[in-house]
């Protein structure tokens with residue numbers, strides 16, 4: 001190991017704060033910051049560094065001298081190995097406090113935004129079982145724990161159906177119980193694994209690219225409708241039907257049973273044909289009387305209950321009176337556009353994915369909404385070719401970009417279009433802060449509302465209202 005990467009050990013270090021990406025923060029004796037992956041603020045620990053940079057270290061706790069009173073016992077037996085719920089060892093009230101602090105800190109420090117009095121973060125009533133969609137991966141070479149490796153035991157089979165180990169594309173952690181999606185999610189996954197193993201259906205090998213079974217997706221809608229999608233690597237009709245019939249018989253509550261034969265190198269199904277085996281090829285979500293058709297490829301916010309809270313904040317910040325032209329940028333399947341439509345004169349949604357726009361149109365029609373229009377387009381280019389001249393200058397723009405935030409050209413175009421209000425919904429307050437700084441010349445931030453969509457993780461959503469300066 002070179003000098004640069006030599007591991008250092010610091011003893012009796014107090015963990016001071018929570019930082020970005022779920023890491024906790026402490027100070028090394030030489031004054032540098034250490035980002036620690038497995039500690040809670042308030043712990044007193046020995047740290048071993050895993051990375052050394054000019055201005056900071058990364059490290060992990062290797063001994064605990066004092067445990068923080070912010071700690072709770074994680075529910076999940078996979079905690080610490082699975083990368084999914086990194087904050088499960090922290091009391092939810094502190095998770096919320098740290099998320100709120102991160103949002104405020106990013107807006108102030110990165111965006112240099114003068115903030116109004118911000119509203120306290122909206123926590124999630126459900127802290128477990130809140131996800132409506134989960135995707136599990138099959139593997140024939142289950143990730144082994146250190147104890148299993150030490151035991152030198154030969155395993156008959158190492159089949160796994162679970163999650164990728166953090167940062168590893170070819171290593172799958174077998175999951176027994178996951179607390180993120182309500183039942184029958186766990187029993188479907190476990191029974192599928194058991195049946196497939198008992199009937200010698202081969203589980204995928206990511207490295208060799210062989211094996212029949214690739215992924216299992218489960219979607220449970222707020223209406224109770226249930227979608228199960230199996231992804232196979234090749235077509236073997238007998239085995240495919242054996243497994244699908246088993247699932248259909250064992251779980252008659254499934255309303256949509258589908259499959260994909262995917263022979264590509266990667267698991268994404270977005271460019272694959274989805275075949276409906278039993279039931280309908282979609283499920284429906286419901287929000288305030290609106291119904292949204294969700295097919296296997298549709299995007300829908302993964303925490304339905306908190307999506308409702310988020311949308312209510314966006315609608316409230318927009319402050320519509322019935323007369324406004326609203327643009328809903330990055331509209332996805334047009335859910336926000338339809339949610340605010342009854343309070344506006346007209347809402348225009350724009351989105352890059354054509355299938356999502358097709359869903360948005362169908363949903364609006366089914367919901368008998370007549371004042372929405374939806375267009376496919378890359379936001380970077382949409383406003384460059386007479387879009388605003390054709391559709392009118394919006395009074396309010398709602399924007400909900402992906403984690404990278406808005407492209408700087410989009411921000412520049414918004415400054416030119418100059419709507420009275422911009423409601424900015426973001427899942428990454430760091431990129432949101434960057435964009436707000438670019439808008440600061442013409443807009444004042446007048447409301448800020450963080451919303452927690454993902455308990456037990458460090459992710460946080462934030463809604464900001466910008467009003468045009470006089």
Ligand SMILES: C[S@@+](CC[C@H](N)C(=O)[O-])C[C@H]1O[C@@H](n2cnc3c(N)ncnc32)[C@H](O)[C@@H]1O
Nearest residue numbers: 301330331332351352353377378379400401402
């Ligand atoms: C965070 S999602 C928001 C979806 C929607 N507002 C909702 O609540 O369901 C961001 C959306 O932006 C779309 N998107 C990403 N890049 C885009 C671009 N350059 N132009 C237009 N849409 C884009 C994605 O396909 C995705 O649907």
